[in-house]
Amino acid sequence: MTSNGSNGSGALTQEAILEALKDVKDPELHRPLVALGMIQDVTVEGGSVGLRVVLTTPACPFREQVQQEVRDAVMLLPGVDSVDIEMGANVRASSNEGKAKPIEGVRNVIAVASNKGGVGKSTVAVNLSVALAQLGARVGLMDADITGPNIPTMTGVAAGIQSQEGMHVVERYGVKVASIGFVLQKGMPVVWRGPMIGSAVRQLMHDVAWGELDYLVIDLPPGTSDASMSMAQDAAISGAVVVSTPQEVSIEDATKAVGMFERLNVPVFGIVENMSYFACPHCGERTEIFGHGGARAAAEELGLDFLGEVPLHPAIRQGSDIGAPIVATDPESPQARALIEIAERVAARLSVLQFVGSVA
């Protein structure tokens, strides 16, 4: 690094650059990037400045805004001709204090839950994990829905393929996937009972080589069954995403799921409204089949974040059926955008939660 500002208006040094950036804040954490240690590797060569911005998640919805604010602030310094900004991320690990058994190598566990089946829990879990992976995170997806393990089909992993080798991960769309479904034949009735459910879930969490993960997304069984209870109690679940459809009855169910997590001291990131409206694939017209906005209102009433609405769209269902998640196959479509934005919001909620946890 050189530090001889040549135009007489103060030297261009690392310190001067950090000083110029002192008011640029992380939009989620509301604290200066410099104070958070997010500005790294500042270099100065003549009028060329280089630096790294290390966010708390590659899925940060404000990454472009942050980059622009950093650029603008540095460009204001006399003598600066160019700024080369490398955007990076270092996902922090959630605190595992008081949890029975953290999953080795896994920084954060995101549970996707609902109080009943058929609301799109697995669809959201799959697209959430693929979206996070596409944004650059290391992601795993664990199918803990022993009552209906749909993740293999939805991610295009043939059922039964692993019955020889036992349980291990299969990589699909950049996501490490493991499911109890891998060891079951397709169409085979699932008659796991109480204690077996718990041990199968524990096996999936601890005996599978997940490796280093920023996020492990878990598709929980619907409701407050043995499996979800033991999961929530045992595993270090960082937070839960509750999926609901807009009808009143579905929202009542979602409220129960929220209550369960609260009793178990698992933070709830918020509610997703799935099948929010029908987006006609021909004309784009919106039809609100189940009513609309119920989940948003419920989230507000419960003091939770509303994480977004996903339209009812045939392409989402088709993608699930053929194992090709919409966020991977048609990422620019409005229905995929909705899911990607939900992934960004979840990652952002997690960053905020960790930050609050770390200063508390």
Ligand SMILES: Nc1ncnc2c1ncn2[C@@H]1O[C@H](COP(=O)(O)OP(=O)(O)O)[C@@H](O)[C@H]1O
């Ligand atoms: N937004 C959506 N648009 C169209 N079909 C959907 C949507 N969400 C889910 N589906 C379909 O509805 C069915 C149930 O969804 P699924 O994710 O399996 O629910 P759950 O896991 O809650 O039981 C699946 O066939 C899925 O493809």
Ligand SMILES: [Mg+2]
């Ligand atoms: Mg499911």
